[in-house]
Amino acid sequence: NAGVTQTPKFQVLKTGQSMTLQCAQDMNHEYMSWYRQDPGMGLRLIHYSVGAGITDQGEVPNGYNVSRSTTEDFPLRLLSAAPSQTSVYFCASRGGGNQPQHFGDGTRLSIL
């Protein structure tokens, strides 16, 4: 069972570059989310989706875009990378009702 798959696992970017973090799940989950993890701050919600074609902003959405064209995929785009976006990014998915979230292994992103 693949679960939630994130690519790449590591990435180094220069300030101003753009890139897309990929997330795919094979559990037919309706809900998908992107979080960033920074030391001492837990995980903070960037964007989320309640189904294909539906996305909304979370707690820290600035500088990031998302789209959900299929149930399986939920890519996160950095439009113009900034050093403040250096972080570990986690994608998560869950089914409806009281189902818990399943997390990917994360993408470690460094912006120079």
Next chain:
Amino acid sequence: AQSVTQLDSQVPVFEEAPVELRCNYSSSVSVYLFWYVQYPNQGLQLLLKYLSGSTLVESINGFEAEFNKSQTSFHLRKPSVHISDTAEYFCAVRTNAGGTSYGKLTFGQGTILTVHP
């Protein structure tokens, strides 16, 4: 809005000692409660969850947590820790949202548990 406070950022203990990791939450509606564990350089794994029913929930590796509605707490306990329990632990709360509402998951700041030999 909901929030989660983990009262200790770091908890050092010796092997075979008991441990309690504290978590308090605030929410104006009913919630689901979770504990996740993150081992070094890995993603988050669900440790245990409270959805409804019995207020005491247990994991397969000896951890337990008790939902206390009056104190809005969900503390994590283990009577005897092992070296392998060294990890960061996150408490999280999600509103018991119905229909197509997202039910945002809010995390605490995390507690680093370090078990010493």
